[in-house]
Each structure stands twice: as C-alpha cells, then as structure tokens.
Amino acid sequence: MKMTGARILIESLLKEGVDTIFGFPGGVVLPIYDVLYDSPLKHVLVRHEQGAVHMADGYARASGRPGVVVVTSGPGATNTVTGIATAYMDSIPVVVFTGQVPTALIGNDAFQEADIVGITRPCTKHNYLVKDIKELTKTIKEAFHVATTGRPGPVLVDLPKDVLIAMAEFKYPAAAELPGYQPKYKGHGGQVKKAMARILKARKPVIYAGGGVILSDAAPELKTLAEKLHIPVTTTLMGMGGFPGTHSLYMGMLGMHGTYAANMAVTNTDCLIAIGARFDDRVTGKIDEFAPYATIIHIDIDPTSISKNVEVDVPIVGDVKGILREMGKILPKQKELKEHEKELQPWLKEVKKWERTHKLSYKPGKKGVLKPQYVVEKLYELTKGNAIITTEVGQNQMWAAQFFKFKKPRTFLSSGGLGTMGYGLPAAIGAQVAFPKKTVIDIAGDGSIQMNIQEMATAVQYKLPVKVAILNNRYLGMVRQWQEFFYDKRYSHTCMGKLPDFVKLAEAYGGVGLRASKPEEVEAVIKKALKVTDRPVLMDFVVAPEEGVYPMVPTGEPLNKMLLV
Amino acid sequence: MRHTISVLVSNEFGVLSKISGLFSGRGFNIESLCVAETLDPEVSRMTIVTRGDDKVIEQITKQLNKLVSVLKVHDLTAEEHIGRELALIKVSVAAENRAEVLSIVDIFRAKVVDVSPRSYTIETTGDEQKLRAIVELLRPFGIKEVARTGRIALSRSHRAKQGK
Ligand SMILES: Cc1ncc(C[n+]2csc(CCOP(=O)(O)OP(=O)(O)O)c2C)c(N)n1
Numbered sequence: 001m002k003m004t005g006a007r008i009l010i011e012s013l014l015k016e017g018v019d020t021i022f023g024f025p026g027g028v029v030l031p032i033y034d035v036l037y038d039s040p041l042k043h044v045l046v047r048h049e050q051g052a053v054h055m056a057d058g059y060a061r062a063s064g065r066p067g068v069v070v071v072t073s074g075p076g077a078t079n080t081v082t083g084i085a086t087a088y089m090d091s092i093p094v095v096v097f098t099g100q101v102p103t104a105l106i107g108n109d110a111f112q113e114a115d116i117v118g119i120t121r122p123c124t125k126h127n128y129l130v131k132d133i134k135e136l137t138k139t140i141k142e143a144f145h146v147a148t149t150g151r152p153g154p155v156l157v158d159l160p161k162d163v164l165i166a167m168a169e170f171k172y173p174a175a176a177e178l179p180g181y182q183p184k185y186k187g188h189g190g191q192v193k194k195a196m197a198r199i200l201k202a203r204k205p206v207i208y209a210g211g212g213v214i215l216s217d218a219a220p221e222l223k224t225l226a227e228k229l230h231i232p233v234t235t236t237l238m239g240m241g242g243f244p245g246t247h248s249l250y251m252g253m254l255g256m257h258g259t260y261a262a263n264m265a266v267t268n269t270d271c272l273i274a275i276g277a278r279f280d281d282r283v284t285g286k287i288d289e290f291a292p293y294a295t296i297i298h299i300d301i302d303p304t305s306i307s308k309n310v311e312v313d314v315p316i317v318g319d320v321k322g323i324l325r326e327m328g329k330i331l332p333k334q335k336e337l338k339e340h341e342k343e344l345q346p347w348l349k350e351v352k353k354w355e356r357t358h359k360l361s362y363k364p365g366k367k368g369v370l371k372p373q374y375v376v377e378k379l380y381e382l383t384k385g386n387a388i389i390t391t392e393v394g395q396n397q398m399w400a401a402q403f404f405k406f407k408k409p410r411t412f413l414s415s416g417g418l419g420t421m422g423y424g425l426p427a428a429i430g431a432q433v434a435f436p437k438k439t440v441i442d443i444a445g446d447g448s449i450q451m452n453i454q455e456m457a458t459a460v461q462y463k464l465p466v467k468v469a470i471l472n473n474r475y476l477g478m479v480r481q482w483q484e485f486f487y488d489k490r491y492s493h494t495c496m497g498k499l500p501d502f503v504k505l506a507e508a509y510g511g512v513g514l515r516a517s518k519p520e521e522v523e524a525v526i527k528k529a530l531k532v533t534d535r536p537v538l539m540d541f542v543v544a545p546e547e548g549v550y551p552m553v554p555t556g557e558p559l560n561k562m563l564l565v
Numbered sequence: 566m567r568h569t570i571s572v573l574v575s576n577e578f579g580v581l582s583k584i585s586g587l588f589s590g591r592g593f594n595i596e597s598l599c600v601a602e603t604l605d606p607e608v609s610r611m612t613i614v615t616r617g618d619d620k621v622i623e624q625i626t627k628q629l630n631k632l633v634s635v636l637k638v639h640d641l642t643a644e645e646h647i648g649r650e651l652a653l654i655k656v657s658v659a660a661e662n663r664a665e666v667l668s669i670v671d672i673f674r675a676k677v678v679d680v681s682p683r684s685y686t687i688e689t690t691g692d693e694q695k696l697r698a699i700v701e702l703l704r705p706f707g708i709k710e711v712a713r714t715g716r717i718a719l720s721r722s723h724r725a726k727q728g729k
Contacts, residue, residue, distance in 0.1 A: 117579055121583060122586055125633070126632075180574075303631070
C-alpha cells in the first residue's frame with residue numbers, strides 16, 4: 001500500500017517498538033502531527049524542544065529503550081541541540097526527527113530553515129538528511145540501529161516537508177546494512193586471560209566502573225566478579241547504581257568530589273580495572289599522578305576511549321557485559337579464591353580504615369538551619385532508596401551522588417559529560433513516562449530548575465507525579481563555591497538576587513508546592529510529596545546558603561590532595 | 566611525524582564535512598585532503614595528510630574508524646606506497662628564456678598545457694619534493710599562479726583492502 005512519508009515514519013516507529021514520542025509541532029511537521037492524531041503512539045507535548053530531548057534521554061536512561069523526539073524545522077530543531085549534546089556526552093540512545101524545509105528550498109534561507117545536520121554533526125553519533133522518500137525506511141532503520149548498538153548515542157534524522165508528503169510503498173527493512181559500522185562486542189580471548197592473570201597477581205586491586213556498566217546492563221556480572229575476587233569498587237557519577245551503593249565492597253564515587261577512600265584506593269592501587277569508564281578529567285584529577293602504581297586494565301566498547309587520556313596496559317575492546325561474563329568463566333577454583341582472599345586482607349583493611357576515618361559527612365546546621373545534605377539523606381530514608389533520582393547540575397548533583405545510595409542501575413540519571421543545568425526536571429518526566437508507578441525525584445538547585453521549569457506544565461498536563469526537591473541556597477552554588485576557594489570570595493554574579501516563590505509557581509502551573517526551612521519540617525514535606533500521585537510536586541527546601549561540597553580535589557591537583565570537611 | 570591516511574567513505578550527503586569536522590572539532594591538523602569517487606560510485610577515497618605523534622595518529626585513525634560513514638581507514642605511512650600530487654604552474658616567459666623553461670619542463674617530465682604570448686602553464690605530477698624543486702627552478706622567471714591538488718596515495722600491496 002502506498003503511504004505518505006509522514007505515515008511511513010509513524011508506521012516505522014511502531015515497527016521499532018516505540019510507544020512514546022516527545023515532541024512539539026510546527027508548520028513543517030504538520031503532516032506527521034496529522035497522522036499522529038489517530039495513531040496509537042503516545043505523544044507528550046513538551047513546552048520547549050530542549051525539554052523534549054532531555055525527556056527522551058531520561059526515558060532511555062531509565063528504561064534502556066531508545067527515546068524518540070519529533071520537532072519542527074529551524075528554531076524547533078536548534079532548540080534540541082543542548083539536549084542532543086547532553087545525550088551524546090553520556091552515550092544515550094535518542095533518535096531525533098526534525099522537520100526541514102522542502103528540498104527545493106534548502107540552502108535558500110527559507111522561512112524556518114536551519115542546517116541542523118551541519119549544526120549537530122559534532123554532537124550526534126550520526127545524522128541524516130533524507131532527500132528522497134525511497135530512502136526513508138532504510139534511514140529510520142539505520143538511525144535506530146546506530147543509536148542503540150555499540151557505544152550508544154543520539155542520531156538525528158532531518159525530514160524535508162516534501163518527503164513527508166510524498167507517497168511510497170511501505171516496506172520496513174528487517175535489518176540495517178551498514179558496512180562501515182560493525183561494533184565489536186566480543187572481547188579478545190587472549191586479552192581477557194591476560195587481564196585475569198594480572199588481577200590475580202595484584203595485591204591492591206580496585207575496580208573503577210563507569211556508565212558503560214549501566215549501558216550494557218552489566219551490573220549483575222560486575223557484582224559477581226567483585227564479590228568472587230574481593231575487589232573494592234568505586235564508580236563514576238555515570239556509574240552510580242552499576243554497583244549496589246550499600247555493598248560492603250563499595251567505596252563511593254571517585255574524582256573531584258569523590259570519597260576519601262575511593263580516591264586514596266585509586267592512588268595506591270597496583271591494579272586498576274576500568275570498566276566502561278573513560279578517564280574523564282573530573283575523575284582523574286592531575287593525570288600524571290592518577291593511579292601511579294597501577295597496571296591498568298581497560299574494558300570498553302569504544303576503541304577511541306582506550307589510551308586516550310591514560311596509557312593502558314591491558315586493553316579489551318568489546319561489550320562490558322559479555323567480557324565480564326568471560327572473565328567469570330575463567331575464575332580460579334574455590335580453594336584458590338579462598339587463598340586469594342586471604343592475600344587481599346591487608347588491602348581490604350586499609351580501604352576500610354580510610355572509609356572509617358573519612359566518612360562522607362557534613363557539619364549539622366546550627367539550630368533552625370537546614371543543611372542540603374540532610375534533605376538528600378531524608379529523601380533516601382523516606383523512599384528507602386526506592387526511587388529514580390534525576391539531578392540538575394552543581395552542588396545539588398554532587399550531594400545527590402554522595403548522600404543517596406543507589407542500589408540498582410538506571411535509578412540515577414544525571415548529565416555527567418556535558419553538565420547541563422535544566423536536565424533534571426525533563427529527564428524526570430521522561431523517566432516517569434517510562435515508569436508511571438515509580439517514585440521519580442529531581443534533586444535540583446534554584447538556578448538549574450529555572451532553566452526548564454516550564455516543563456512543570458507538561459507534567460501537569462499528563463498527570464505525572466514527578467517530585468522536584470529544590471536545594472534552595474539562593475546561589476549558583478557550585479560556582480559560588482569555586483569563587484569562595486579560588487577567587488577570594490568575590491561572588492561575582494552568582495547570587496540569585498530575585499527568586500520566584502517556588503510554592504506559588506508550582507501552584508500556578510497546577511502542581512503542588514511545599515516548603516521547608518527548618519530541619520524539623522523536612523520529613524513532613526517529603527511525606528506529603530510522596531503521597532501525591534496525580535500531579536507534580538515542587539518542594540522548596542530553604543537551605544544554608546554557603547554550604548560547600550566536600551571532599552574536593554581542586555582542578556590540576558592529584559586525587560590524594562583532597563580538601564576535606 | 567607526517568602521515569598519509571587513506572580513508573574509504575560512503576559517497577553520501579555531508580560526508581566530507583563529517584570527516585573535516587572531526588579534525589577541526591578535535592584539534593587535529595590537516596595538511597591536505599583530497600577526495601573523489603572510486604571505481605565504485607558509492608564509495609569515495611579521501612587521502613588525508615596529517616601530522617602528530619603516535620598517540621595523536623592513533624586517535625585520528627580510531628576516531629575516523631568510529632564514524633558510521635567510514636568504510637576503511639588505512640595509514641599508508643608505515644608501508645610502501647605511491648604518493649602523488651599535481652600542480653599547475655603559470656610562469657612568465659619572455660622570448661629569450663622560452664628554451665630554458667622548456668628544458669626544465671623536459672627534465673622534470675612535466676608538460677606545457679597552455680601557452681599565451683607571455684606565459685606558459687605547466688602541468689606536473691610527482692611527490693612533494695619534486696614539485697618544490699620545479700617551482701624553485703621556475704621562480705626566477707616569475708611565477709604568476711600555482712594550483713596544487715594535495716597528495717593522493719595508494720598502497721603498493723597488490724591486494725585491494727576492503728571493509729574496515
Ligand atoms: C546550562 C549551563 N550553564 C551554566 C553552567 C555552569 N554551572 C555549573 S554549576 C552552576 C550553578 C548551579 O546552580 P544551582 O542550579 O542553583 O545549583 P547549586 O550548585 O546551587 O546546587 C553553573 C552556573 C552549567 N553547568 N550549565
């Protein structure tokens with residue numbers, strides 16, 4: 001049967017198993033919206049296209065399925081760029097469909113024309129301009145394939161209006177044919193053996209796990225390996241939840257705001273096993289002094305991340321899950337493992353000592369003063385950790401990572417690579433769409449929340465009970481903290497002079513607004529918020545304005561030069 | 566060190582900008598880049614001359630390989646290969662030095678492809694050294710314009726390399 005390009009698009013999405021798209025209409029994509037009118041696809045009407053991409057991204061991070069976006073040409077398309085760049089940096093599978101002016105007008109500075117393929121080239125895994133309806137299904141198939149395989153990432157497909165209204169036979173290809181794109185999943189057997197030998201020889205091993213563990217759903221394999229070999233584990237921000245936050249082998253996050261134990265362990269380890277992590281500068285601190293005594297084993301699906309920042313001794317390119325399974329198969333016998341455990345005792349004791357002497361902590365506030373860390377602790381306690389947490393960027397993000405314990409993968413969603421303020425609320429909405437029954441909380445700053453606060457309206461419209469916990473310090477807190485340390489407390493333009501009344505604002509949108517300014521009010525507010533099931537809740541926690549995030553490794557310093565509480 | 570990298574890419578919309586953008590976005594240096602269709606009209610060959618230490622070159626080849634449109638990346642530097650560049654040189658000639666210019670053209674096995682009352686346009690191919698030498702020899706006569714292609718190269722291995 002012949003169909004229009006727009007109908008082919010929707011039918012293709014259904015073939016791909018898509019159930020929800022996040023979008024915002026406009027002239028060029030009207031043919032798509034007309035088909036949507038009576039299609040079974042759920043469409044979430046956002047308030048800003050950046051929000052649409054973060055929602056699709058949150059949906060993808062929480063569910064493991066690709067997130068899908070439809071927006072119009074020109075400004076609709078350019079508004080997606082920050083969202084796309086965010087997904088790109090964190091390797092999140094998102095497919096963005098943008099409208100484009102008719103092919104005959106491309107390049108003519110037509111109304112609402114933007115070269116979105118050119119603009120997004122550096123921040124997409126791949127992108128396409130469909131110039132002929134004959135290419136449409138093939139391109140969509142490829143887009144989903146590229147977005148979700150290998151190292152995942154965002155893919156953009158630009159759809160000129162004439163392609164959307166042209167007619168063609170609908171035949172969806174069974175598979176994508178991309179000779180130049182053949183991700184390597186299976187790790188090299190010899191390298192896997194070599195790695196295992198090195199690990200067994202080590203006396204001070206450390207696992208450093210990143211977002212790749214979560215992306216490849218390798219948390220169970222990681223847990224098995226760490227437990228069998230008694231290796232302490234640290235994760236990056238992106239790796240949170242990839243290893244249970246409550247496990248006795250877990251040392252917490254490493255890096256700039258990592259725990260003392262994790263950073264000391266990495267500095268002293270003789271064998272660092274990096275798994276789905278990319279040695280980001282926020283993690284390594286001064287690179288020459290990162291894990292200076294270690295043999296480095298690096299498992300990653302992306303060959304470009306191997307030996308990019310740090311020289312690696314045993315590289316293994318491939319899918320983390322499969323490789324960890326292979327390693328699991330060549331473990332020594334029970335008796336030897338017992339022996340091995342004994343040999344590691346001094347190291348495990350040392351790690352425990354670091355943990356004991358330098359716990360993550362903060363000074364409780366003077367009477368009546370609310371500390372932001374306390375709010376996060378209470379959120380953890382009252383949800384019993386059963387929540388999906390998203391964050392904005394800044395101190396709120398770090399406190400969320402430090403004081404909430406993530407037991408499962410896909411429960412901590414945060415913009416790690418790009419550090420995008422305004423990510424948390426739309427990402428929370430996307431996660432809530434994927435899991436309508438779960439508790440989803442955005443831990444936010446008063447600055448960040450204002451970057452995409454308009455999405456409150458989206459949450460209200462679709463009765464999504466996302467919770468926002470604003471750690472309201474009346475500052476762009478993290479930047480203020482840097483000014484405090486490195487610029488002599490000259491707080492240049494980081495004080496949010498005028499803030500809206502967040503409670504009234506929530507109510508104006510049709511959500512619930514709550515406030516706590518004293519420690520004793522926190523519990524009641526959170527409990528009340530958790531009971532709301534049919535609309536968003538904004539909790540305004542008025543916290544100590546000049547609280548800092550500790551520990552902190554100043555930029556350019558090695559990990560063991562930490563400023564402690 | 567200087568490297569000659571041969572890249573086979575799908576001949577599709579925007580592929581050149583994907584490659585050149587990779588270089589500019591990551592701060593890699595391009596000395597020259599030539600591109601044209603191969604025998605297969607769906608595949609183009611790019612010859613890229615670039616400079617960097619081993620680590621940089623490793624990143625360049627890995628990053629190129631990672632692009633979806635890239636079919637094959639081949640660093641020719643370490644193996645035997647043939648590299649050529651083409652130049653068109655427009656040189657002033659007065660009646661008294663025509664013979665001398667022609668003898669230079671002859672020595673270099675170049676060709677005069679256009680003649681005007683006051684100039685010759687000379688076509689020459691070769692490696693970079695040869696092109697530099699001929700330009701230097703012609704310079705005293707007054708070079709009006711030069712157009713050069715940048716390097717194209719093929720491995721001397723008899724096997725055509727397919728796939729990544
Ligand atoms: C879009 C964007 N602009 C600027 C920054 C730089 N930045 C990083 S943290 C931060 C402060 C965030 O303030 P707030 O949201 O109030 O959070 P807090 O640190 O106080 O918890 C800023 C401005 C950023 N990360 N993203």
